Amino acid sequence: xxxxxxxxxxxxxxxxxxxxxxxxxxxxxxxxxxxxxxxxxxxxxxxxxxxxxxxxxxxxxxxxxxxxxxxxxxxxxxxxxxxxxxxxxxxxxxxxxxxxxxxxxxxxxxxxxxxxxxxxxxxxxxxxxxxxxxxxxxxxxxxxxxxxxxxxxxxxxxxxxxxxxxxxxxxxxxxxxxxxxxxxxxxxxxxxxxxxxxxxxxxxxxxxxxxxxxxxxxxxxxxxxxxxxxxxxxxxxxxxxxxxxxxxxxxxxxxxxxxxxxxxxxxxxxxxxxxxxxxxxxxxxxxxxxxxxxxxxxxxxxxxxxxxxxxxxxxxxxxxxxxxxxxxxxxxxxxxxxxxxxxxxxxxxxxxxxxxxxxxxxxxxxxxxxxxxxxxxxxxxxxxxxxxxxxxxxxxxxxxxxxxxxxxxxxxxxxxxxxxxxxxxxxxxxxxxxxxxxxxxxxxxxxxxxxxxxxxxxxxxxxxxxxxxxxxxxxxxxxxxxxxxxxxxxxxxxxxxxxxxxxxxxxxxxx
Amino acid sequence: xxxxxxxxxxxxxxxxxxxxxxxxxxxxxxxxxxxxxxxxxxxxxxxxxxxxxx
Numbered sequence: 001x002x003x004x005x006x007x008x009x010x011x012x013x014x015x016x017x018x019x020x021x022x023x024x025x026x027x028x029x030x031x032x033x034x035x036x037x038x039x040x041x042x043x044x045x046x047x048x049x050x051x052x053x054x055x056x057x058x059x060x061x062x063x064x065x066x067x068x069x070x071x072x073x074x075x076x077x078x079x080x081x082x083x084x085x086x087x088x089x090x091x092x093x094x095x096x097x098x099x100x101x102x103x104x105x106x107x108x109x110x111x112x113x114x115x116x117x118x119x120x121x122x123x124x125x126x127x128x129x130x131x132x133x134x135x136x137x138x139x140x141x142x143x144x145x146x147x148x149x150x151x152x153x154x155x156x157x158x159x160x161x162x163x164x165x166x167x168x169x170x171x172x173x174x175x176x177x178x179x180x181x182x183x184x185x186x187x188x189x190x191x192x193x194x195x196x197x198x199x200x201x202x203x204x205x206x207x208x209x210x211x212x213x214x215x216x217x218x219x220x221x222x223x224x225x226x227x228x229x230x231x232x233x234x235x236x237x238x239x240x241x242x243x244x245x246x247x248x249x250x251x252x253x254x255x256x257x258x259x260x261x262x263x264x265x266x267x268x269x270x271x272x273x274x275x276x277x278x279x280x281x282x283x284x285x286x287x288x289x290x291x292x293x294x295x296x297x298x299x300x301x302x303x304x305x306x307x308x309x310x311x312x313x314x315x316x317x318x319x320x321x322x323x324x325x326x327x328x329x330x331x332x333x334x335x336x337x338x339x340x341x342x343x344x345x346x347x348x349x350x351x352x353x354x355x356x357x358x359x360x361x362x363x364x365x366x367x368x369x370x371x372x373x374x375x376x377x378x379x380x381x382x383x384x385x386x387x388x389x390x391x392x393x394x395x396x397x398x399x400x401x402x403x404x405x406x407x408x409x410x411x412x413x414x415x416x417x418x419x420x421x422x423x424x425x426x427x428x429x430x431x432x433x434x435x436x437x438x439x440x441x442x443x444x445x446x447x448x449x450x451x452x453x454x455x456x457x458x459x460x461x462x463x464x465x466x467x468x469x470x471x472x473x474x475x476x477x478x479x480x481x482x483x484x485x486x487x488x489x490x491x492x493x494x495x496x497x498x499x500x501x502x503x504x505x506x507x508x509x510x511x
Numbered sequence: 512x513x514x515x516x517x518x519x520x521x522x523x524x525x526x527x528x529x530x531x532x533x534x535x536x537x538x539x540x541x542x543x544x545x546x547x548x549x550x551x552x553x554x555x556x557x558x559x560x561x562x563x564x565x
Contacts, residue, residue, distance in 0.1 A: 019530035095544040099524065102543070108522060109541075115527030116547060124526050124547070138527070174521035174540040177531055181538065406530075435534035473537065 002067050003074035004051045010062040024081045032067040035081050039400045045409050099127050122146040137163030138177045151229040163218040167194030170214035180434040181471035185210020187304050188238035192217045192251035195346030199467050203301035212243040222254030228262045239269040246272050246307045253279035263288040272307050276300040298495040316496040326503045334458040337425035340505050341418045342389035345404035349430045349494045350391035356498040405437045412444035426461045426504045433468030442479045453487040462488045465497040
């Protein structure tokens with residue numbers, strides 16, 4: 001049976017709600033659970049899952065929806081969810097009430113991982129530094145002056161301050177927050193861009209190497225106010241690290257003076273450095289001939305592999321193979337199908353895609369929900385126009401639902417919306433795996449893709465990139481196989497996915 | 512001197528999202544959770560009353 005209750009005016013922030021549905025789903029005799037705020041989108045989600053709301057509810061109300069065999073089981077699960085929200089149950093067996101309770105002289109710790117709402121993150125991170133630990137801050141909305149104070153303190157004390165707004169990290173073989181698990185190896189990565197750093201690690205591993213450390217810095221580290229403090233400290237640490245043989249620096253395009261300063265510091269390192277500032281040109285590296293410049297995430301990873309192994313790796317299909325593949329798929333489309341929709345959840349993947357599409361096809365008009373120089377901003381992020389490239393992890397979407405790496409529902413629904421558009425020809429989707437993100441990002445799409453595959457004519461062409469490793473708990477190898485069985489073209493990297501998509505688009509234009 | 516086995520593993524204190532605690536535990540890292548609660552926010556009226564009382 002299904003039971004839904006609404007708690008009027010019971011606001012719970014999205015950070016606290018994250019993972020709560022998964023936790024309640026595993027409670028005794030529960031088959032499915034959704035604990036969420038009653039935003040318009042979430043009410044739609046509930047309806048799609050077969051739940052009926054018996055009273056009016058809005059974004060200030062909390063909804064708990066349970067599927068179980070008996071009403072008693074539903075009631076117990078609802079109470080369990082409320083107890084977690086009200087902090088009446090300790091959800092983990094090994095816990096303390098505050099950092100002050102931990103005596104580090106008796107019980108050693110390396111690092112404090114903070115994922116509180118932004119306004120509370122500074123105090124905990126500052127305390128952790130005072131206690132002599134490194135800090136990883138997943139929280140966003142931390143004021144810039146607090147970030148600067150923490151990073152200056154970290155530098156003074158010789159401690160890492162990864163973040164705020166840091167999604168990935170890997171130290172001593174353990175991945176933090178939303179990252180992937182890598183095999184131990186000799187490629188050290190410092191990343192101001194989460195999915196960018198994650199993709200580089202994944203490609204390095206696919207080429208037979210591994211990652212020594214991945215030091216995330218948070219996306220604002222290269223802002224002029226921060227001056228790249230943690231990227232510089234991170235690369236110096238990797239230069240001293242015995243295991244690391246090559247250092248990779250990855251960031252979106254940042255303040256020119258800060259990028260130049262970071263590269264000048266990299267010039268002084270003993271170990272070889274490969275750098276990518278996504279969207280930069282070769283001129284940035286003119287004064288830094290020692291640095292190996294890369295212009296795609298894939299190119300960056302392959303260069304690092306080459307520097308370690310001496311072997312040159314090539315990724316992707318040849319131009320001829322690519323044209324053939326695209327021709328085969330396009331022949332199954334209807335006349336009216338002409339548009340491309342990129343439905344990304346990785347911010348860096350969206351940007352790498354946009355850079356690729358617009359630089360390789362400057363005459364084509366692209367739209368996006370992001371504010372940038374590459375494409376025209378959509379009037380309404382919830383409605384695609386022409387060739388639309390969306391970052392579904394951007395704030396205009398995450399304001400109303402959890403980020404799609406943690407909960408695939410938001411993007412699955414948007415995918416269905418795009419699939420229902422008769423003029424859409426090609427859809428591109430990225431999947432990101434790791435022990436801290438959704439444990440099943442694939443299943444919500446399978447039914448949708450199967451329906452497309454079974455259409456005699458006019459089924460959409462689906463292209464996917466899977467950013468993850470076989471060590472992640474999502475069984476990426478099995479899921480890649482399943483995607484292929486459903487007719488999805490699985491690319492070897494985000495760059496290759498973009499290359500396939502644009503080749504499709506060019507062939508569509510020539511039809 | 513070879514590094515002690517226990518020092519090779521990351522030891523983490525997690526404050527916030529419990530999924531991240533679970534993720535670290537699955538990876539066999541040493542991890543503890545801080546059951547953090549937001550500080551109580553008083554309305555202006557209660558603040559004034561407390562000020563008058565204390």
